[in-house]
Amino acid sequence: MKRTSLLFAFCILIPFSCDFGDQPLTDPNEIYEKAAALIQERSFKQAKPLLEEAVGLFKKIKNNDRLTQSLMSLVQTEMELGEFKTALTTSEEAATLMRREGDVHGEIRMAFYFGALYTKIQMVDRAIAWYRKAMASATAFGDKKAFSEARLKLAFTLKVNGDLEEA
Numbered sequence: 671m672k673r674t675s676l677l678f679a680f681c682i683l684i685p686f687s688c689d690f691g692d693q694p695l696t697d698p699n700e701i702y703e704k705a706a707a708l709i710q711e712r713s714f715k716q717a718k719p720l721l722e723e724a725v726g727l728f729k730k731i732k733n734n735d736r737l738t739q740s741l742m743s744l745v746q747t748e749m750e751l752g753e754f755k756t757a758l759t760t761s762e763e764a765a766t767l768m769r770r771e772g773d774v775h776g777e778i779r780m781a782f783y784f785g786a787l788y789t790k791i792q793m794v795d796r797a798i799a800w801y802r803k804a805m806a807s808a809t810a811f812g813d814k815k816a817f818s819e820a821r822l823k824l825a826f827t828l829k830v831n832g833d834l835e836e837a
Contacts, residue, residue: 698727702740709743714750721747734771738764742776745783754791761787778807778816785823794831801827 705720721744728737741764748757761783768776781804788797801824808817828836 698724698731698733698740699736701727702736702743705740706743709747712750714747718744718747718751734767738767738771738773738776741767742779742783745787749783749787749790754787757783757787774807774811775813775816778804778811778813778820781807782820782823785820785827789827789830794827797827798824798831 701720702724705717705724708714708717708720721740724740725737725744728734728740741760745757745760745764748754748760761780765777765780765784768780781800785797785800785804788794788800801820804820805817805824808814808820
């Protein structure tokens with residue numbers, strides 16, 4: 671009886687003693703969502719490797735929509751971490767993909783990222799050019815919201831550059 675009780679207790683305790691911790695994520699959508707949650711928490715250092723992994727996996731499975739989202743999130747993360755050269759390279763990759771896919775609104779968003787990036791690295795003339803490009807594209811495609819946002823960002827950048835009259 672004592673032996674049976676001991677065996678029963680042992681069988682009950684085994685599942686509780688096993689480590690069922692977090693399993694590694696393998697689905698690129700889950701990896702991206704985890705990274706997006708970390709970005710929301712402003713945990714950019716933890717989000718970056720997840721985004722890089724998601725980008726690689728989305729490239730493998732040729733899911734260009736999610737690849738574009740992942741690249742844009744990666745650009746944002748790299749900018750927040752002060753990795754401007756890497757952010758510029760990632761931005762160019764995302765812009766090329768969007769151009770190839772015909773994603774005009776994505777290209778407008780990328781123009782905002784380029785403008786913000788060049789503003790942060792104090793290449794104001796390039797930032798101004800990107801905001802003007804965003805305004806032109808937004809006008810061409812009737813995106814009033816993007817046009818207004820680009821105009822505001824352009825005005826701020828012109829002000830920073832000391833061109834108060836045009837701002």
